[in-house]
Amino acid sequence: MIHNIIRDKPSRLFIILGGFFIANAIIAEVIGVKIFSLEPTIGIEKASFTLLGESGLSYDLSVGVLPWPIVFIMTDIINEYYGIRGVRFLSFLTAGLIAFAFFLFYFAIHTVPAGWWQLSQQQNGVPDMQAAYSQILGQGMSIILASLTAFMVGQLTDATVFRKIKKLTGEKRIWMRATVSTLFSQMVDTIVVSYIYLYFALGFSFPRVTAIAMVGYTYKFTIAILCTPLIYLIHGLIERYLGKKQAAEMKVAALELQKQS
Structure with missing residues (x-):
């Protein structure tokens, strides 16, 4: 049976698209703990502006935003050829795998480190x-919960x-269905993760969380527009x-399934 699956082009394509989808989602979660400054990264002067009465704002973003556009592109491509059921299947599978990954991280962290390893990078500026x-x-449970919730809500949106x-x-x-759906889902994703983590978990003020979310969304909005040619x-x-x-038959079948949903 496995030979038939591998030889079947639609099945093989689903595995490839799903692989990119899952890999980029997990990578984004793992590397997202780092906050980077966008302006110096691209070689321009760091911004400092005021929004909603909150001053000193700039484009300090989670590194997780870098691979995330690929997830949304894969979502739209999978939706185009396999319908919403294909997206739902991969979304729930990915959320489960992310949760499983963090469970393994927790276990790995709580193993007893070898003494020599713990001090092995002092010469490189890592004392412990x-x-x-x-x-x-x-990463704290609050950010994991916020991220997973935002991921699922954003994907379904x-x-x-x-x-x-x-x-x-x-x-x-x-371009319309790919870009507009991504803009809506990115907005929902940004709102959910910002308020769950920054407002409820860290206790940031409502205006500051809103301002930070708006700044983050302007970046995601711009990237979504720039990625439109990649969809084609x-x-x-x-x-x-x-x-x-x-390809035409698959798109027709996906559209019929969507009409039935």
């Missing part, structure tokens, strides 16, 4: 490897908006891989 290991992989737009446009206006490129590669006839 166990403390560093715990800080990087041992993306799939739902994509489906509704496709019902109206059919095969036309790929991936569509073209898939059409070439599957063949126009099979």
